[in-house]
Amino acid sequence: MMAASAPFLRIEHLCRTANGRSIIKDVSLEVHHGEVVAIVGPSGSGKSSLLRLLNRLDEPTAGTCFIEERDYREISPRMLRRRLGMVLQTPFLFAGTVGDNIRFGPSQRGESLTEEAVNQLLDQVSLPGFSERAVQNLSGGEAQRVAIARCLANEPEVLLLDEPTSALDDAVKRDVESLVQRIVIARRLTCLIVTHDLAQARRVAKRVVLLEQGRISRIGSPEEVFGGR
């Protein structure tokens, strides 16, 4: 019988080497259901690479990840990516309307979202009535919210957020940040957020992972990792 405290994600000795360079070195980590973990570290420390490995956009050269104790390589990539929804630093919205973007994920498996469902998702990201808007007319903050709603349309169990606010100004950044916090709590999502903003990590996460040169150098509560300031 699986213990109640069994981790939702168990990363075991994950490594990635690309073009002869070791990017991720022996990363092991357990993340429990509903937990928000911030991954911080200097540029080039492997934060985004780790998230890409979890979404299996890249292949690990060694090690693996278990999702509810199942090796993620046994799960079809499309199913895995639906369960572990990822929002990239740049929203990369597809040409068309906001509604088209929201419907994209479900349509890939033959499901069509109703207008009501699209509007509900847009309400959750504080963009009511945006369904018919053309994506080229959106601001940076709005585009990132649409990207989050588009990811949520797949009903993921885990949210992988790769610096979702790094391109936004401070006011919009705080808006998106609190939006993410609301959604994670409301949907009881597990969340891994990559950020270079230590204050943001402190605000959103219960646990912080400090990556340096592809290796975990510290792990613990924000106070343990950053000190008690």
Add this chain to the structure above:
Amino acid sequence: MVDRIVNPQLRLGLTQSGLAALAAFAVVLLARGRQIHLERETVIALFRGLTQIMIIGSILVLVLHGPRWTSVIILAAMTMAAAATSARRGKKIPGAFPVSLYAIAGGAGCVIALMTWAGVIGTAITAIVPVGSMLIANAMNANGLVLDRFRSEIQAHAGQIETALALGASPEQTVVTYIQASYQASLIPAVDNLRSLGIVWIPGLMAGMVLSGAPPLYAAIYQFVVLAMIFAASGLTCLISTTLIRERAFSTAEQLLLR
């Protein structure tokens, strides 16, 4: 033998080649004024082109009266060379050479075989080799264009493609737009050749047929036949290569390899 090498026609041909090459190189020097450096590549291409065409001309002289099956060997060798040349346009595409080889052999090969069977291309070596080589050469150009365009489209849109993958899209779905754009771009020369036939240019084959005594109207119609076959061969080649490169652009775990 010596008489043949130094015969006046060959001397004339080499002089004309030299003058034409000088004109091409003058353009390269003009481009150099705009910081566009094509000197080395152009010199090599001119020298290589002349050498190759002289070798094939000499081979044609030798095999002209040989058995018909030798044309198959010549066309197969041309296909291999075309695949190697074309594959250089898709350097970062995994397996660019086999993709090009299968595509050109399948595209140009099918059209040559079908048209020979239908009697459109004569079975004599003097007919099938020149016409076949035109189909292979144009299939090579179209394949090179499709590889080059596909690679640049994928690299320019890697973010969009990976976003779609991350949302659960199939690899085929994520590149469908870029495949379409590459395919259309690769066929532009073949379509333009058909469109401008007779108005902008009178191709060499027709000129050659007229010079060697064929009725001008038949020569003109046969030139259309050749261009239509070129279009078919190029189109089929690109259909095969886009199908093959689409598969090679992703890993079995549906990860974009061409980044």
